[in-house]
Amino acid sequence: MRTQVCIIGGGPSGLLLSQLLDRAGIASVVLERQTHDHVLSRIRAGVLEYGSVAMLEQAGVADRVHVEGLPHSGTFLALQNTGFRIDFDALIGKGVMVYGQTEVTHDLYDARDAAGGTVIHRVEGTRPHDLDTASPYVTYALDGAEHRIDCDFVAGCDGFHGPSRQAIPKDVLTEYERVYPFGWLGVLSETPPVSHELIYANHPRGFALASMRNPQLSRYYIQAPVDDPLDRWTDDAFWDELRRRLPHDAAEALVTGPSIEKSIAPLRSYVADPMRWGRLFLVGDAAHIVPPTGAKGLNLAISDVHYLFEALKLHYAQGDDSGIDGYSRTALARVWNAIRFSWWFTTTMHRFPEQTPFDQAIQDAELRHLQTSVSAQRNLAENYVGLPF
Numbered sequence: 001m002r003t004q005v006c007i008i009g010g011g012p013s014g015l016l017l018s019q020l021l022d023r024a025g026i027a028s029v030v031l032e033r034q035t036h037d038h039v040l041s042r043i044r045a046g047v048l049e050y051g052s053v054a055m056l057e058q059a060g061v062a063d064r065v066h067v068e069g070l071p072h073s074g075t076f077l078a079l080q081n082t083g084f085r086i087d088f089d090a091l092i093g094k095g096v097m098v099y100g101q102t103e104v105t106h107d108l109y110d111a112r113d114a115a116g117g118t119v120i121h122r123v124e125g126t127r128p129h130d131l132d133t134a135s136p137y138v139t140y141a142l143d144g145a146e147h148r149i150d151c152d153f154v155a156g157c158d159g160f161h162g163p164s165r166q167a168i169p170k171d172v173l174t175e176y177e178r179v180y181p182f183g184w185l186g187v188l189s190e191t192p193p194v195s196h197e198l199i200y201a202n203h204p205r206g207f208a209l210a211s212m213r214n215p216q217l218s219r220y221y222i223q224a225p226v227d228d229p230l231d232r233w234t235d236d237a238f239w240d241e242l243r244r245r246l247p248h249d250a251a252e253a254l255v256t257g258p259s260i261e262k263s264i265a266p267l268r269s270y271v272a273d274p275m276r277w278g279r280l281f282l283v284g285d286a287a288h289i290v291p292p293t294g295a296k297g298l299n300l301a302i303s304d305v306h307y308l309f310e311a312l313k314l315h316y317a318q319g320d321d322s323g324i325d326g327y328s329r330t331a332l333a334r335v336w337n338a339i340r341f342s343w344w345f346t347t348t349m350h351r352f353p354e355q356t357p358f359d360q361a362i363q364d365a366e367l368r369h370l371q372t373s374v375s376a377q378r379n380l381a382e383n384y385v386g387l388p389f
Contacts, residue, residue: 005029005154046211300334
């Protein structure tokens with residue numbers, strides 16, 4: 001098989017890149033290790049920056065976002081059960097959209113199916129070859145048979161554990177990592193959200209977040225040891241602990257119910273540099289991981305897709321490789337801004353095992369400063385809503 005761009009990974013970033021390339025007349029093939037149903041079953045973040053919504057509009061897949069998505073013009077922060085609001089509209093005139101990653105993936109699958117796009121599922125042993133030559137190719141196995149795709153470029157949208165980043169020589173790749181000493185215990189419940197906007201809570205017992213997927217589907221998190229056994233956290237135990245950490249008015253209004261999904265996710269920051277080697281480009285989690293505080297994971301993947309799509313479009317339309325040559329530098333500049341913001345937000349809102357009374361007082365002072373300083377609120381709003389591409 002021959003194509004122009006072989007995309008390894010059929011999650012939202014791979015599908016979005018394929019959709020954009022198709023609309024620009026550039027051929028692509030998407031290879032995905034999991035089944036179609038498995039990809040659509042993944043529970044992920046649901047906050048889209050305004051730039052991410054614009055990218056979905058450019059790809060022609062934003063109709064349902066605007067009908068079913070929940071526009072948010074602010075968010076709440078809380079310190080020891082007392083909250084205050086950051087007004088995005090008043091501060092910067094932009095907001096975010098709450099719309100689940102699963103729904104984004106649904107929309108992209110529908111668009112690729114309608115366009116006759118090639119997405120091959122259940123592939124095994126995917127491996128890129130000759131990436132530092134003018135003739136790269138990708139091999140994979142499907143139903144016991146070996147296959148090969150010759151291409152001009154390879155886009156690694158295959159997540160942290162995929163083969164793309166592993167294809168970059170170790171003496172070329174620099175990796176940066178920070179592992180946080182706690183996780184997020186998350187519960188999904190078919191209950192109305194406790195607030196019309198997200199609540200981020202700093203409490204002596206640990207962080208908590210109240211969020212939502214839609215008006216009847218709530219997503220709640222509490223900070224917990226990453227190795228805590230899930231069976232310790234009955235639904236009643238979770239709801240009781242969440243109430244302790246939320247602002248008093250939210251705790252009193254909380255509607256509880258049986259959890260339909262419960263898990264503990266580790267938190268870490270990770271960056272791989274460079275994001276391009278030869279004819280290979282890393283996109284999304286293949287190149288960087290952010291803690292979920294601030295919901296930057298999917299949004300960073302979408303900004304990577306933006307830079308890569310513009311680079312490939314320039315290459316094929318004008319024979320100009322300046323975008324390709326600058327892809328890693330340009331993408332990483334935005335990545336590090338998001339890494340910095342996510343690190344700051346995480347360290348400000350969570351309780352660390354080694355935290356001293358001085359450290360706790362600094363957190364308290366930081367949040368009180370945010371409550372009273374318009375310039376500090378504007379800085380948070382600009383980063384939360386999303387810096388320009």
